[in-house]
Amino acid sequence: MTTQFGKGCHLHLIDGSAFIFRAYHALPPLTRKSDGLPIGAVSGFCNMLQRYIDDHAGPDAPTHVAVIFDKGSHTFRNDLYPEYKANREAMPEDLRPQMPLTREATKAFNIACKEIEGFEADDIIATLACQARDAGGRVTIISSDKDLMQLVGGGVEMLDAMKNKRIDVEGVEEKFGVGPDRVVDVQALAGDSVDNVPGAPGIGIKTAALLINEFGDLETLLDRAPEITQPKRRETLIEKRAQIELSKKLVTLDCNTPLDFTLDDLEVKDPEPETLLGFLAEMEFRTLSKRIADALGAEPPVIPDTSPAGANPPEADAPKWPSIDPEKYERVSDMAALQVWIDRINARGYVAVDTETTSLDEMQAELVGISLAVEPGQACYIPLTHKEGEGAGDLFATDTLAAAQLGTDEVLDALKPVFADASVLKIGQNMKYDAKIFARHGVEVTPIDDTMLMSYALNAGIHNHGMDALSERYLSHDPIPIKSLLGSGKSAITFDRVPIDEAVKYAAEDADITLRLWHIFKPQLHREKVTTVYETLERPLVPVLAQMEMNGVKVDRETLSRMSNAFAQKMAGLEAEIHELAGRTFNVGSPKQLGEILFDEMGLEGGKKGKTGAYATGADVLEDLATEHELPARVLDWRQLSKLKSTYTDALQDHINPETGRVHTSYMQAGASTGRLASTDPNLQNIPVRSEEGRRIREAFVAEPGNVLVSLDYSQIELRILAHVAGIDALKQAFREGQDIHAMTASEMFDVPLDEMTPEVRRKAKAINFGVIYGISGFGLARNLRIPRGEAQGFIDRYFERFPGIKTYMDDTVSFAKEHGFVQTLFGRKIHTPEIAAKGPRAGFAKRAAINAPIQGTAADVIRRAMIRMPDAIKGQPCRMLLQVHDELIFEVQEGAQDKLIATARDIMQGAADPAVHLDVPLIVDAGQGANWAEAH
Template sequence: MSKTEFGKGCHLHLIDGSAFIFRAYHALPPLTRKSDGLPIGAVSGFCNMLQRYVDGNHGPDAPTHLAVIFDKGSHTFRNDMYDLYKANREAMPEDLRPQMPLTREATRAFNIACEEMEGYEADDIIATLAVQAREAGGRCTIISSDKDLMQLVGDGVEMHDAMKNKRIDRDGVFEKFGVYPERVVDVQALAGDSVDNVPGAPGIGVKTAALLINEYGDLETLLDRAEEIKQPKRRQTLIEKREQIELSKRLVQLDEKTPLTFTLDDLEVRDPDPETLLGFLAEMEFRTLTKRIADQLGAEAPVIVEKAAPDAAEVVAEDVPFDASKYECIRDAAALRPWINLIRDRGWVAVDTETTGLNEMIAGLVGISLCVEAGSACYIPLTHRAAAADDLFGSDELSEGQMPLNEAIDLLKPVLEDPSILKIGQNMKYDAKIFERYGVRVAPIDDTMLMSYAMHGGEHGHGMDTLSERYLSHTPIPIKPLLGSGKSAITFDKVPIDEATAYAAEDADITLRLWQLFKPQLHRAQVTTVYETLERPLVPVLTEMEMHGIKVDREVLSRMSNAFAQKMAGLEAEIHELAGETFNVGSPAQLGEILFDKMALEGGKKGKTGKYSTGADILEDLATEHELPRRVLDWRQLSKLKSTYTDALQTHINPDTGRVHTSYSITGANTGRLASTDPNLQNIPVRTEEGRRIREAFIAEPGNVLVSLDYSQIELRILAHIAEIDALKQAFADGLDIHAMTASEMFDVPLDEMTPDIRRQAKAINFGVIYGISGFGLARNLRIPRAEAQGFIDRYFERFPGIRRYMDNTVEFAKEHGYVQTLFGRKIHTTEIAAKGPRAGFAKRAAINAPIQGTAADVIRRAMVQMPDAIRGLPAKMLLQVHDELLFEVAEDAVDQTIEAARAVMEGAADPAVKLDVKLTVDAGQGANWAEAH
């Protein structure tokens, strides 16, 4: 192709090469060249991203000029300016290092300009080229989401976030920084950058920086007029740190005059040479990609020596583009049978259901989607409703061109129940419950949501959209445009079948690709055992528990609601008397005026609305010294119990079963604890009389009783083991009252002289320390002055120095590795551990608590997984899990047998994986209702 001079009408695309490489490296599992073991996973992902970029850039926005820009080395002119620049960057992973030069080779093999310069960062080269393109009258699109490049946007220069497929223009920059591109460096100079070790102005973040720059116009004016700043700390920082701030600006300002050794004209788009490109891909042994590109170029794919079937990782690394037009709509048995044959041949299938709602116990099945290989998926519509032009509410008539539901179930049931065929799902418990209601018991399974949770717990959410965007660089078809919102929203059975096919089949396609990606990564992340023993086997256990549900007495709840209403009225009268006037106790604004204006109590803070804040933390602080806030806290507790439980539970009683069916989220907490929703049965207070009374409404069927088995102080036992606290270990071994023993140690009170109040304080400290409680928190819990509470905590650490040692070591480990671990290998990532300000304290407390709470959660998961076998043959059903407690419904004549079997499982649940120094013990109770049993 002959060279043309860059000018008006030309469009330059600049790809941030490092972003592509690191995205490819972190998103994909390790891959090695079969012939010699060379790491090539990042190169594979990089080539796929380049190919997808080339395939997706046609039409009016297609580039006329193109380059991939790389960083040459770690030392640049900025290091001469500031020797600590980027000093805290982690070393490059060993298996990535040999792949870096190969990514340059890959770029050249695609016949794309590949540029880098010693002493300059890729961002400087990009800045210089972008400015040159703008000045020549052309356009420039920077393929990156790097915030440092946002200072360049405007006047023909824009950015494109390939990960989110999102264009970043001037408004997009304002959304990110609160200023337009020309002032971005001013904001960055103030806010600094912990990643690049740019110091900035201590204590000033992006939001504050933007406010200051918008007020004063630019950084220089702000610094010159710093004396005018009203806030003393901010004023002092700007004056004292001026040199540091000015240095920070020089560090973040991109060099738009980098002395380039090439011109824009050298970057003209060129077609790849088939022989060169295919030769490189064959040398890397990328079989799938080599064949695909050979087909596109109309060339013959070279033979790759030692040809072997690609593993799941390689298939995903070289996946096919998403194309909804290729998904098949299955409308009859003749069309479904070939898919069933394909599933049997393959031995696995990704499966997903579409339903009329989110409640698995009442939602109707609308359709089923299947996928056996990336890009090849189908949707089987079953109960879509026909649209009726003259009917505001639609029609009950089924749309034409659908399989009868029973026929589809009959054909799929043998495959879905076949033990030799793996069924893959995203949140498989939901689909398993839907199928169970239609007589299909789905097994065996894999679950991509649980794989992500095992590998990435604490890093991000595990919903399909998040995983698809993060790991497949694909934004799924959104559900909201299909269903609408608000009063005009429809259910999925009203969605036209063509639109439903694209949406539903894509879900199965995404699920299969995620599975192919995640499955081999489990081993690399060293969480295969966690997934195989703690996550996946819990799905059928929870499915059975949730579907069985628990019986609730509606009349008892109704009577309680009335009693709570009366008690609330009595508390309101007391509150009004203490206040000296009547007001709406449920109004935070009116309460704030009473507390802080009329009573002039300390601690009043007004929010953005100008109203006083009266959250629980504020009231708990006040309650340590004043009666009125105590009464308000009691009133709020009753109000919550009434609205959340005694009123709401009545609406959750299933009309068909007469029981309440909660749903457990396996990924609901980072530590491995289950979360209960719709309704939440894990937050019913047990320490208050009213909370215990709510449990009276949960009852057994006639002839049965409820049996509760509860671990005794499991987290303290695990703390004694993990932190190696000999005094606690011995106390547990001797069967002592652990809270009394702690009180005796701390307050030098003999056990036989222990008072309930001293024991209560020790109990609050014992449990508080596990959660990293502060003097503030303990003062609120015990309603005592803060100084006294802090004194208790200080004394606790003096008497049990091993606990402080455990805390310090755990935080250090989290900072070094980015995660903490339970005794069973569960990783809880601590992404905020290096944060500053209040977040840092929260992150440290979470890191300290996670190994203890997480280990306890793992223990009861192991017990739950073993429980069905242990009670098989007994007239007993496991109904609920509430953190350390399991609740069963048992025939009256089998209570002792059930308790014996369940207790043996629970007390031995850690074995043989972990040998605890402290024996686990389980308390058992029984009764006609949950309150009696607990």
Template sequence: MGDSFGKGHHLHLIDGSAYIFRAYHALPPLTRKSDGLPVGAVAGFCNMLWKYVSDDHGSHAPTHAAVIFDHSAKTFRNEIYSNYKANRPEPPEDLRPQFPLTREATRAFNIACIETEGYEADDIIAAYACRARDAGGRVTIISSDKDLMQLVGDGVEMLDPIKGKPIGPDEVFEKFGVGPDRVTDIQALAGDSIDNVPGAPGIGIKTAATLIQEYGDLETLLARAEEIKQPKRRQTLIDFADQIRISKRLVTLDCDTPLDVALEALEVRDAEAETLLGFLSEMEFRTLTARVAERLGAEAPAVKSAPPAEAPPAPDLPAIDTTIYETVTTTEMLAKWIADIHDTGHVAIDTETTSLDEMQAELVGISLATAPGRACYIPVGHVEGGGDLFAGTARVDGQLTSDEVIAALKPALEDDSVLKILHNAKYDWKILARHGIRMAPLADTMLMSYALNAGSHNHGMDEVAERYLGHRCIPIKDLIGTGKAQVNFAQVPIDRAAPYAAEDAEVTLRLWQHFAPMLPPAGVTTVYETLERPMIPVLAEMEMAGIRIDGDTLKRMSNAFSQKMAGLEDEIHGLAGHKFNIGSPKQLGEILFDTMGLTGGAKGKTGAYSTSAQVLEDLAAEGHDLPARVLDWRQVSKLKSTYTDALPTYVHPDSGRVHTSYSIAGAQTGRLASTEPNLQNIPVRTEEGRRIREAFVAAPGHRLVSLDYSQIELRILAHIADIPALKQAFKDGIDIHAMTASQMFGVPVEGMDPYVRRQAKAINFGVIYGISGFGLARNLRIPREEAQAFINTYFERFPEIRAYMDATIAGAKRDGFVRTLFGRRINTPEINASGPGAGGARRAAINAPIQGTAADIIRRAMIRMPKAIAGQPARMLLQVHDELVFEVEEGAEDALIAVARQVMEGAADPAVHLSVPLVVDAGIGQNWAEAH
């Protein structure tokens, strides 16, 4: 035990329970690879503790510290009020086994770990804070919990661990409208729905603050309640005085809580490397283990985690050494590397550029690797620091020119006998294509990782290098910095750029050596070779082609949207009775639930009401006009900001076209996603959304052609679930939604009420996504019971769908993944979890084979398309879900449609023989809206 605690000492009290729940909700689920133990909250907790012990606290550095935990749900407060915290839900099942592990983690960090049976963590914190303050020391409570704010005062402050901001008397007054000494009075009046503290009905924080400011304290207020002029408030305080006093006892922290560990025993101690690293490696936290080992100057223990897909034994290779790479500065040195490429028959490549925008990035250098430990960097565009790049700024001496390097490398990079290995090959392919090189054949380690482990983790180089090679790459921020001080890669000195760039090439080579043998045993070789790798040049060519947009059309739309928003604002303000900021969720929530008194208001952690789209849709479904108009306003506002205002900023200065970028390894189902700009999410169900497509236009003398799969996911469902009625309907070309309505509701197809057909359509598509009765009720704006009855009838009529769902969920739980008809493996890591996310995991597993198969089919069509339309005056520009958009010379539209339709409708063959036909609708127009 150390010296007695007193003046000059500083105690840090960490709210451990808050750390745990913040870690659990902030991070995706994580399980220990060796045995499936949930450890996501432990991982987040350890990262937060590591940040805490690593930070330089300056003048606030602690001499003593402890992490305080809740021991159990039942405390002395339950004896005061039996319903205290009665509404608190049980912790999620996957969190429960992590509670004891967080205590182990705290002890592994060599920080005092304290909990006391029958007392809450807040009471223990209060007792330590009071005793430390009384002894003459300083106290910092690391938490943002409002219940602890009553302790703030002389010698005691709080620190928000996320924002890093101190919480003193001023911040307490800002939150409660009173000083810390009156916080419990406010809480006693306002109550707390989370902890089930009853308070005074109808009195919130603001009203409570007004009352306490006027009367001084709670007891004075209750004694003089008869003087209050407002009748309802007066009667409430009189009728509920005893309840309010009980509430104050519930919210007042107990500074006399017994302390099992003396203040003096909380002295700060350095972590012991062996203990801490042993715990972290046991948890299989590879990244944090390496980081801690580096900081402590210790050797990181082996982490026994295995990657999700079964891997063969890794070759016994030396560690990556970034000090041995060569910087190529002469044609003779470059010639030796090119000879080495031809000798080995493969080369890993990476480019360094001035931008992430492949269409405008300038080439700064190229790195090559032909074997582990053999890599180089070829600088071509490094400039002296400062100034505008490539605008008169002097090039660093001793570099070959980009023209020299490109000319020398072109034969090898286009040689069919040399395999080019890259990570995220599409980026480098486009960079080199702009310099006249069309690389082939290709291997892409990002796509290998994606084919093996879609849904298990991200596939960026840094993450997979650390996960599979146990190697931490040099962070780019170490070279270019961050924020306002960030420089361009061209300004990085060559001697610092070379190790970083060449390391990327060697890491890529080693990942290829690691992943390539894993593909066959995982059963994904065909997926990688036929659905992933061939997409690289197809998408690259589409992105480079781009599409024209009409700026004048967008400007007119933007003006029209502004006018519509202004009209909606006037209408909303009229319904509310006064003006307010419609874009402020806080103000909108207060209007809906405080001023208008609508039901369904729920406050989040910030204390503000939720005004999410779902909340507003539910209110609108109940017939309330204001939330319905706000939804309209939000939709128009988003269209304006995201598209009509933003799209012109994406026009390339040279091509005059918009060049989106597609992510091949984004969605785990194989669906493509587009960014910069995102053209996948343009709404098509609303008139305003459809109008956005009018701004996408064909070049002069050309037309746009759209080909779109008709109801492809329903067709795939009919095949996979083997539903005779649906399969026959598709073969006969019957209106599937009308047929479903007829089967379900017993009405004839001829002369069917459109509303009945819409109901069947909503169910048809909803079932694919595992829609619930609640969700269908909201979509159709009908009672929940009626919606659930529709779903029940649907499953009675098509029992094969229920059988498919049950079998798919069972398989996913057994295997940990599902597959598309083409063999794409989609991992389902959360399928065996319980709690709020379990339903979503099951719905995703049900939908994945259907949506994934549809994605595979359109990929197969896209891969075949360039060869099929070669020689035609047409090119493929866009892919949006089930649709392909082409630009074709006027007069050649019908010929293109005939060829493209044949490719798309036959895309599943010969790999999969669908028992239903694929049908493609086609359209032609001067703009995308007309074509679609």
């Protein structure tokens, strides 16, 4: 029965657009498997609505609620000022079809869904808030939009749902420097670049607040503007009065919007299971359907499985386990209890293991505790070095160990035989991290299984492989977030400051989840025919990478420091050049100022303004302009130096480990869907190799005294694989005969005899050879060669004419991807292509990725196979493998032993594809050596 809205009622008003855009930008693109419809924003929106419902049950639950949307873009404000919101970028193509679906989703949840033509959502929210306040009720506006802050007070508050932060009168004063009743005055002066509200030029929020606090309100300020002593400010307020008064009209919300419904129509209603679950099934939201069905006590809908192979286990295989309940996990505080767990592990033959530490840097992290799980629902945590008190902000925090903890050494001594036992499988999520933590304590962990890598072998290209994402997707469970324990920002604490009772729930849950994921993924490997990929390319690489990361590479701090100074000087020279070309000085590092120079002052074409009103000056824009003008080319050079300086010559110095004097990067095995390794903290894979400055940075990577660095690098491996998979006889023959492949291509394309080849013609052919592998467009090649687009497209067309097998390979690969939902490397690695049926700009990207993936992925698999075989091959030689950078391996070897190492490593690398794959072209490995990486490469 409907009750009349009045005192005691609590109205929640949800800013629908904020939810949608937050969902769209926070999540990767997602399409409905059955027809390719974009649904990523709808998925995020539904999850946010469900979380909202879960979070607002209980004594302070709303009695009335509505989600308010914008309808159309033209409102009365555009009649007042046609340029209002003119700077806004067009809605992304893949978001447009999702907008009506978010309305359907709101109605499916049985929540009032309101929008009115000609009025913004903010005006509807303002009208409802005023009506509810006047009726004696409370109002919570669920949004962080500053424009709504003028409504706060007198029973109206705001809630930033993402930060779970309430915004009251004090919060508004903190934001604007004035109370809610004067917010519109401050906004009228400060303007708004996002909405294109002009305001008073040169006056920002802080100055506006000072003026309003001094004069009381905007009208008084404008009337008394002649009294202001600062000439520029006085002039602005007098001359721009009409513009400022118009701005106030634009930012003032209309509390008298004509509504075609009443507050009583917004009464909270329970969702109708059939309607809601029907909508979720139509969207094909499996996990959310199951979670909501459980919450409603209903049967989850049956959704036909149209997802790519490997994405989810068949329903029949879904195990029936006890629910995840962190309250039931055990704290192990004495050796007798630990022995019980060790006996269970030995009896079971496998155990999920996880470590808790003080840092993500495995080379410096301190071990805080260990969690174990042998059965779903049965997990424990062994705290080792938790401290008394909770750290930041806790006056009672000390470095004294908390009570009832076992000693690290005695625990590791007890676990060491189990961790080294070949008959007991140790299961982890990103096991390389934990193995390195244990290795630093002298404990070897073998054999292992890794759920992250199992997911990667099964689902590369479908989703990421972090534990939280896997748990949510495959177990319909959101793990305890680490931020809830550690906090964030400056007040964050380390895990040793987390109270042990809370740590038990979090840490043991990780082990429990990992074990459950292992039970799901292990049988899928065989079913999806990726067991060989996991067993030969993923699992055996873990200890190899762990050892390389622990080896690290010596970096000379003085060399880096000298380079930083040299780069700074070169940047200064480029700045002078740029200023001369511009005709005046400006901040080269400011995209805004650069845009004004290029498009306003120089009048170059192609200027496009973003949300802030500033011109876009990203690399793609500058690369286009650089084909016609010198200034953008010089800015690109300046930016590259600036990046090299900040990212490498400056930052690398901070990455030198104080104990080892070496830099220890971390390799991400499951980063790129193609099998390529990624490198982080620091990233050593993106040092530009083609520029002189990039090559110089390699000079800082040095060998220890008495040693040299040796580099072995596959020569043009991706072109060789392309020649094999596309069956291009001319390329295959050239590789077999050891010809200069780029010169041969140039000769074929441009009808230039090899003995008349010029470096410039060869350079063009090289750019096309490598560009075609990555599906380069005429635009892209024009940028690379800095030539007009028409000429570049002509090169590509001619290339396909001369090598028709490449076009056939591309077309066949795209067709295969559309039919099967994945492409494959020669070694059986599946790279899923869920976007291949997408429409619009994403379609081109998805096709290029599908074409490139088998080539790049096969090359990645080849070097993985070489790395896995390398430790046994070089055992006994005075050397160690340090780095992998795409197609290159770097070793540190004792002087005098480098020739033997080169011979051994070259044999392994050149024969790495055998016996699994026989290539029609030989793999050739170039070797070099020197005191530093630059000399060796």
